[in-house]
Amino acid sequence: MAQTRIAVIVGSLRKDSFNHKLALALAQLAPSDFTFESLRIDDLPLYNQDDDANQAPSVKRLKTEIAAADGLLFVTPEYNRSIPGVLKNAIDHASRPYGQSAWAGKPAGVVGISVGAIGTALAQQHLRNILAYLDVPTLGAPEVFLQAKDDLFDDKGHIGNEGSKKFLQGWMDKYVAWVKSHSA
Secondary structure (H helix, E strand, O other), X not given: OOOEXXXXXXXXXXXXXXXXXXXXXXXXXXXXXXXXXXXXXXXOOOOOHHHHHHOOHHHHHHHHHHHHOOEEEEEOOOEOOEOOHHXXXXXXXXXXXXXXXXXXXXXXXXXXXXXXXXXXXXXXXXXXXHHHHOOOOEOOOOOEEEEOOOOOEOOOOOEOOHHHHHHHXXXXXXXXHHHHHHHO
């Protein structure tokens, strides 16, 4: 059975990031023929167009990992009603130089979690606008705007709340079908 490789891009660098926990928990809901690999974005230099002709090794690594993936999973917090700078920096690096985007054509899912009542709704909308420009087909529905609550994760990092688990399993099922429909 061939493995479907998913590149996971978490927009938070925080050690105890809710979004990192969510990424790991979502991977546990996927079928066994899907493999999720978190991509490192904390070592990328700030994007500077002057460096396009001589990209840093960390940028080349990121682009290679994206190119090798069959799909993308963006898991992002919301900072000041938008996406974190570290995520935008990674997106910019992997989309450059112009015409050499590693993102183009890769099917994606976008989710996020925060302590706020609206989850990461605005960050996700901004991210979807960016991904649309970069020719990344993005799953539209269901949308996942999670609020971090004490019972969401159990002590093993699984989704502990049954209602949330059922909802997220439904999202994962749609995401898997979305990625498969773009791989055919």
